[in-house]
Amino acid sequence: MDIKYIIYIISFFGLIEKGFSQELQQHSTKNWEDFRKDYKVPKWFADAKFGIWVHWGAQTQPKQGGGWYARNMYQQDVGKELWGKNAYPYHNKTYGHPSKIGYKDVVNEWKADSLDTDALLKYFKSLGAKYFVALANHHDHFDNFESTYNPWNSVNVGPKRDIISEFEKSTRKYQLPFGVSSHDDRFLSWWLPAFGADKEGAYKDIPYDGRLTKEDGKGLWWEGLDPADLYGLPPEMRDEAYLVSVKEAWVKRTVELATKYDVDMLWFDGYGFPYGNYGKKASEAFYNFKLEKYGKLDAIVAGKFKDEPSTVMDVERGGANSIQNLPWQGTLTFTSWFYKEDRQILHNARTVVEMLVDMISKNGNLLLNVELLPNGKIPNNHRLILDSIGAWVNMNAEAIYASKPWTIYGDNLQGNRKGNGLAETDLDGAKKQNNDTDFNERTIKSSMYPADEVRFTCKGKNLYIFVMNPKEKNILIPSLALQKSQRRISKINLLGSKEKIHFDQNQNGLTINLPNKLPTELVIVFKIEGLTNYMLN
Numbered sequence: 001m002d003i004k005y006i007i008y009i010i011s012f013f014g015l016i017e018k019g020f021s022q023e024l025q026q027h028s029t030k031n032w033e034d035f036r037k038d039y040k041v042p043k044w045f046a047d048a049k050f051g052i053w054v055h056w057g058a059q060t061q062p063k064q065g066g067g068w069y070a071r072n073m074y075q076q077d078v079g080k081e082l083w084g085k086n087a088y089p090y091h092n093k094t095y096g097h098p099s100k101i102g103y104k105d106v107v108n109e110w111k112a113d114s115l116d117t118d119a120l121l122k123y124f125k126s127l128g129a130k131y132f133v134a135l136a137n138h139h140d141h142f143d144n145f146e147s148t149y150n151p152w153n154s155v156n157v158g159p160k161r162d163i164i165s166e167f168e169k170s171t172r173k174y175q176l177p178f179g180v181s182s183h184d185d186r187f188l189s190w191w192l193p194a195f196g197a198d199k200e201g202a203y204k205d206i207p208y209d210g211r212l213t214k215e216d217g218k219g220l221w222w223e224g225l226d227p228a229d230l231y232g233l234p235p236e237m238r239d240e241a242y243l244v245s246v247k248e249a250w251v252k253r254t255v256e257l258a259t260k261y262d263v264d265m266l267w268f269d270g271y272g273f274p275y276g277n278y279g280k281k282a283s284e285a286f287y288n289f290k291l292e293k294y295g296k297l298d299a300i301v302a303g304k305f306k307d308e309p310s311t312v313m314d315v316e317r318g319g320a321n322s323i324q325n326l327p328w329q330g331t332l333t334f335t336s337w338f339y340k341e342d343r344q345i346l347h348n349a350r351t352v353v354e355m356l357v358d359m360i361s362k363n364g365n366l367l368l369n370v371e372l373l374p375n376g377k378i379p380n381n382h383r384l385i386l387d388s389i390g391a392w393v394n395m396n397a398e399a400i401y402a403s404k405p406w407t408i409y410g411d412n413l414q415g416n417r418k419g420n421g422l423a424e425t426d427l428d429g430a431k432k433q434n435n436d437t438d439f440n441e442r443t444i445k446s447s448m449y450p451a452d453e454v455r456f457t458c459k460g461k462n463l464y465i466f467v468m469n470p471k472e473k474n475i476l477i478p479s480l481a482l483q484k485s486q487r488r489i490s491k492i493n494l495l496g497s498k499e500k501i502h503f504d505q506n507q508n509g510l511t512i513n514l515p516n517k518l519p520t521e522l523v524i525v526f527k528i529e530g531l532t533n534y535m536l537n
Helices: 003-018 021-027 032-038 043-048 087-094 103-109 117-126 163-173 184-190 240-260 277-294 349-360 380-395 427-431
Strands: 050-054 132-137 178-182 265-271 300-304 312-316 328-332 364-369 454-459 462-467 474-477 492-494 502-506 509-513 524-529
Touching: 032 277, 117 163, 132 163, 163 178, 178 240, 184 240, 184 265, 240 265, 240 277, 265 277, 277 300, 328 349, 349 364, 349 380, 349 454
Parallel strands: 050 132, 050 364, 132 178, 178 265, 265 300, 300 312, 312 328, 328 364
Antiparallel strands: 454 462, 462 524, 474 509, 492 524, 502 509
């Protein structure tokens, strides 16, 4: 890192030590209101359409127990959170009782010993991914990078590797934009079960290891580490000064993460800015860092934001209902956010492609999570799905990358996008959201699209028609009916095929006859040249 940027970061952290808000506001080249006025989504993101995310950390180490293992292992009864029902019994059977061996010990078991970031990024790029995102920390408060401000990190404990640094270097090697995701701001409430105890059984009322102190580690593997730096202080010890110190430490960690690894996307979980204005100030510092270094702002803060024009809207496991004015992003994962053997697979190549097509028709991108095994490898059954997705993306690339929404996003709109309900999520948070956006993913349990339902994209003067379920011999598209003062469609091509396409256009619509041999069993894409200015009735 250039010396002037090191000085910039040191200066920033010094201001936080003096006092958070006023000095930081004065130091920044621009404040958040400035960014809100003139921010533009970078072209690399608007054109990308398809990215890969590795939502991977120490919670992958246990084979069962859901994506919130660290929290659920401290609960004999997880109530409504059924995805974590195996965490407590699995932990007791595999590691021991959480009063003796807790999540801090699980972290130390995680070695990531087969992680090859070069091989992963080469593969992801071959699938057609145009950007890559790695998880920097989850609700467990464990950092996957060399953190100055959090001793519970992957360099000190567990893998003894700077995971984010390795991913960043490989991503740059394969010339892709690099992003990180941070899910840490809810850790204090998320960790509350770690300060409890069994309500029944042999260990009834014996405190879990969240109440251990630094002194308790003498002579043990974690000597010198303080459990309170991972779990937070016990609830009864959290006064206002402590809560402020947690938020200020979060800002330091986040700005260090964003600047040391010079990320292109800073992705936040939850709804709105983490810790309110603290998250806004960290984002402000990130944007100013990019401006100082490159002379322009070509970076993104993404999350479940509303009315924040200087951010990118993120939709978790779902999609928008209509064409959005600004580029946005939807996220998707095959089973659990972290790989677990006891979680059923929710997606195959068909459903992922369907979600991708629906998103790009509405000006969105798909960020697809790849669930790595604890050792850093891709599960074999997931790789087979990814291979099929990659083959489809590469075959239909011209209709995907740098495409724009057409006048309408689709026709014959009857398909039910609803999946199988909520999955790994904050249930209370999800209820606050529009049920037609977050968590409305199509899954393998969803019914197939009707044979005539289509989506559209356009690029230049070309219109692309995505047939969502090409099971019939012909389809009628009413929105492409022959109209006065409009030229007739003269030629239609099927991407990935050399077959001649027969069609008929009249006042009722465009009827396309599908050839006997299709290039894929998934969505097929027709190309019509010179038709993007076609006016609808």
